[in-house]
Every structure is written in structure tokens, then in C-alpha cells.
Amino acid sequence: MNFLFISFLQAAEGAAKPQGSMGSFWIMMILIFVVMWLLMIRPQQKEQKKLEQLRSELKKGDKVVTIGGINGTVDEAKEGDSTVLVKVDGEVKLRFDRAAIAKVNAEATQQK
Numbered sequence: 001m002n003f004l005f006i007s008f009l010q011a012a013e014g015a016a017k018p019q020g021s022m023g024s025f026w027i028m029m030i031l032i033f034v035v036m037w038l039l040m041i042r043p044q045q046k047e048q049k050k051l052e053q054l055r056s057e058l059k060k061g062d063k064v065v066t067i068g069g070i071n072g073t074v075d076e077a078k079e080g081d082s083t084v085l086v087k088v089d090g091e092v093k094l095r096f097d098r099a100a101i102a103k104v105n106a107e108a109t110q111q112k
Contacts, residue, residue: 055099058098060074073087
């Protein structure tokens with residue numbers, strides 16, 4: 001019985017002592033940040049740059065989808081202007097901010 005009690009106390013003492021140092025803690029934190037940056041932040045930044053380039057290169061005749069889900073064809077896109085005129089259906093035209101364009105349907109634009 002005493003043997004179990006003594007071994008329990010020794011195990012409790014060993015568990016109470018910190019195993020690593022603060023240096024290893026900071027190394028692990030830096031590694032976690034680097035992995036998160038590589039897997040989450042960097043791809044998002046690349047996607048954002050690609051979208052900005054896509055929006056700046058809009059031209060008449062491009063088939064687009066807005067962030068609201070409206071499909072249409074670019075009818076007017078002036079250089080330096082922050083808006084584009086999108087022909088939705090027949091003679092219905094809506095003016096959108098370039099930031100509202102979610103994607104350009106390249107296949108539909110090429111078939112035209």
C-alpha cells in the first residue's frame with residue numbers, strides 16, 4: 001500500500017514539472033502561424049489579386065455573374081471608371097460597381 005502511495009506521489013511530482021521550455025513554445029507558435037499562412041492566408045490573397053485583375057480587364061461582350069447572382073453581358077466598361085453597364089435581358093441594362101462582379105464566364109464569352 002505504501003509502495004502505491006509513494007509511486008503516486010512521484011508520478012504527481014513528475015507531472016507538475018514543465019517538460020518544455022519557453023523557447024519550444026514560441027517555436028511551435030511560429031510554426032503554427034507559418035502553416036496557417038501557407039494554407040489559408042496566402043491562397044486567399046492570390047485569389048483576391050486574380051479577382052481584381054479580372055475586374056479591371058472587363059470589356060464589352062464579357063458574360064458576367066454578379067455577387068447577387070445576376071447573369072448578364074457587359075455592355076459598357078470604360079477604363080478608369082469604377083462601374084460597368086450590364087445588359088441583363090432584352091433592353092434591360094443595369095449599372096454595377098466593378099466590385100460587384102463575382103466572375104466572368106470565359107466559356108460563354110468565347111462562344112460568342
